[in-house]
Amino acid sequence: MSLRLHALFAAALLTALAHPLHAQRTLTGTVQDPQGAAVPFAVLELPTHKLGVQADDEGRFSLPLPAGLAPTDSLTVSALGYERRRVLVPVGATVALQLAALPVSLNEVVVRPGAAEWVGFESEPKDFGYGQNGLSKEKNTGWQIARLCQPTTNGYLVAARFFVKPGIHCGKTGVRAPFRVRVYAADGPNGSPGTDLLFTTVLAAAPQKGWVTVDLNRYGIEFPQRGVYVAMEWVYTSDEFLCSYTYTTPDSRQKKEGFSYGQSLAAQWVPEAQARTWYYTIKYGWRKFDSRDPTGQQRVGDAAIQARFQP
Known part of the structure; x- marks a missing residue:
């Protein structure tokens, strides 16, 4: 090299190698706006574990969840031009997350x-x-x-x-x-x-x-x-x-x-x-x-x- x-x-x-955690399950889904349109390249993070992924250009993501998640652990979702959202980690395997657009005046x-x-x-x-x-x-x-x-x-x-x-x-x-x-x-x-x-x-x-x-x-x-x-x-x-x-x-x-x-x-x-x-x-x-x-x-x-x- x-x-x-x-x-x-x-x-x-750092992100890929610093977390040798055994995933209990993988959370998959999409990030959308209120009209159901994809939010491209949104970032989803587990702040407590300093772990995260980025959605693709169609808003799709796959996030391996580490073992030992607490009931109070939260998931933050953010994207350019949208309000940052913080929710409890969903209990299901698939989820559709919505972000509200920010009013932007150029x-x-x-x-x-x-x-x-x-x-x-x-x-x-x-x-x-x-x-x-x-x-x-x-x-x-x-x-x-x-x-x-x-x-x-x-x-x-x-x-x-x-x-x-x-x-x-x-x-x-x-x-x-x-x-x-x-x-x-x-x-x-x-x-x-x-x-x-x-x-x-x-x-x-x-x-x-x-x-x-x-x-x-x-x-x-x-x-x-x-x-x-x-x-x-x-x-x-x-x-x-x-x-x-x-x-x-x-x-x-x-x-x-x-x-x-x-x-x-x-x-x-x-x-x-x-x-x-x-x-x-x-x-x-x-x-x-x-x-x-x-x-x-x-x-x-x-x-x-x-x-x-x-x-």
Whole structure:
């Protein structure tokens, strides 16, 4: 396995490997709006056990329930543009969960005479990159990579772009895997991503290696001088983008089969003090990268994400 993804695969595997629990049953079902339409990519979590899954693009999910659930254990259901809901864990094996849509009023976009500019990642993408390990229909808790982008003054976010490249095992096929675009205010703890600013599901896909630009002008997202976080979220959509590989465990030296999914997001090593990249998993929430590069230097990967700023 390439050194560039050792630490990253470990982070992506937290949800899948940190819970060797014997499931009593599996809860399956759908997440819908009040009219019965599917809510795509909703997230279902058991907060007490720090365990969760993500529904697919048709709102379907499958959540293995751990042994020892208490009668008071609850299930939270959330999705962009919908009210977060918390319910007791259903007693049946199949359930239809409904989420109420949030009233969203988009900001009016006023195009000013100033020239739009790209802000964020400034380096030339190199061999290093972030990838998603273990994502599948059964283990579909994808992670997010977010990069802080700061303009020179207040304005609007009109576009975002990501430098997409083949995953370490999936090659050209993986490049084309759809991913979700996320935007957050820089108001979380310790300057982490906080409030969601993009209230609808926006999917993008790359036809080939290189920059992928996503138009966000219609959403009227304010772009303050303090910046916003733009993120790529890996979402499971098809086994077409799932790739298997063999690796050797460092302790027992046994060969095992692993799975990677989709594309990777290019990055460049930068000194830790310049780091603007955070990652998110259901188990740990938002965390800032702090790891050493393959040479042992205290450097972290600066994600190749840019935001287009319109004053």
